[in-house]
Amino acid sequence: MLEIEQIEEESNIHSIIADADRLVYMLEARLDEARCARDKMAIDLGYISHSASILQSIDVDERECVNANPEQNSGINTEVISENSTPPNTALRGNIAQAIPQTTCRSVKPPQVSLPKSHGSAEDFPEYWAIFEAIVHNSSDLAVMEKILLLKEGLVGKAQNSIKGIRLIPENYKWIIETLHKNYLDPPTNRA
Numbered sequence: 001m002l003e004i005e006q007i008e009e010e011s012n013i014h015s016i017i018a019d020a021d022r023l024v025y026m027l028e029a030r031l032d033e034a035r036c037a038r039d040k041m042a043i044d045l046g047y048i049s050h051s052a053s054i055l056q057s058i059d060v061d062e063r064e065c066v067n068a069n070p071e072q073n074s075g076i077n078t079e080v081i082s083e084n085s086t087p088p089n090t091a092l093r094g095n096i097a098q099a100i101p102q103t104t105c106r107s108v109k110p111p112q113v114s115l116p117k118s119h120g121s122a123e124d125f126p127e128y129w130a131i132f133e134a135i136v137h138n139s140s141d142l143a144v145m146e147k148i149l150l151l152k153e154g155l156v157g158k159a160q161n162s163i164k165g166i167r168l169i170p171e172n173y174k175w176i177i178e179t180l181h182k183n184y185l186d187p188p189t190n191r192a
Contacts, residue, residue: 113135115131115132115136115153116131118154119158120156120158120183125159125180126185128154132154144173145168148168159180162179163180166179
């Protein structure tokens, strides 16, 4: 036993193992950074949606957890799964999929769409609003401030003047929309 301890001290096995562990930790950190950068670029380019990347990273994490503990996973699996039961991994993935809203993933970034301009006439505003509502107002990807800026950019002349006194802050977005609807979508009828 004494000889074994002497050989271990001479070979510096403990310091070599410690260096190897530090190297593995550093490489795993770099791999995580690279995956994060790749996912961010894919989202920015429109190849995948944010929720799809979350699901994908959860799936990768599950596989890494299984691969990280080979001692626990190397034994023979004695658990019998009946035809009616679902494997625990599938049930977990189903719960995660239910928690995250499903979105379609695009393989190609859609072309840039330019919004039309509204000059404040009762005739052109309904068409402008239908396009704005479909592209911007109902979009869950845009922040409220971005919606306000896009709305303001599409208004010219009389339409822009109708919201001129309202401060452009997220809390006033509904007020801006209501003002435009009141002025141009629901004009008062003249009962003469």
